[in-house]
Amino acid sequence: EDQVTQSPEALRLQEGESSSLNCSYTVSGLRGLFWYRQDPGKGPEFLFTLYSAGEEKEKERLKATLTKKESFLHITAPKPEDSATYLCASYGGATNKLIFGTGTLLAVQP
């Protein structure tokens, strides 16, 4: 069964303290790996799509990378406004649906 697992469940950082979030996936025939940001009470906000191992994408302080088994979301010098839940989702196999992990709750303290 296709599955996406995110770690850690929660992460607390000091402002400026860089770190990485992990997303492990078991999907036969991955066709896309997605990262979203979700603020409390709001819908997920699209960040990145990665399509093949070795691919990297950047946006401001965020960089997403992809291997054959996992994806990382690197956060460089985070700010308090980066505090949110970060969701990872896979798309692949014979399905027509995104399979989401349960997310990493990031808190960045000033």
Place this chain on the structure above:
Amino acid sequence: NAGVMQNPRHLVRRRGQEARLRCSPMKGHSHVYWYRQLPEEGLKFMVYLQKENIIDESGMPKERFSAEFPKEGPSILRIQQVVRGDSAAYFCASSPQGGADEQYFGPGTRLTVT
């Protein structure tokens, strides 16, 4: 360019009533997806629709739940005879081409069943 719109944002229903959730996709998007998010759980796929067609409803409970995306107007997720376990946030997403295209989410409808 307006994003995905959902209404109502909050809906309170008593057990046994019907709930209707509406979703207007982004302009130019003809693929709509519905997801449910329970407290402490991840987003779970429910149904994927294109105009006038249900493409994949494998995530939707077989009873009480139905979805449509008519030729004109918004997509509708209908829950009949709601029960307390239906209380959740329901999100709609749209994409221009389907497949591994990016899905853009609406703000969600928070359903509370009393």
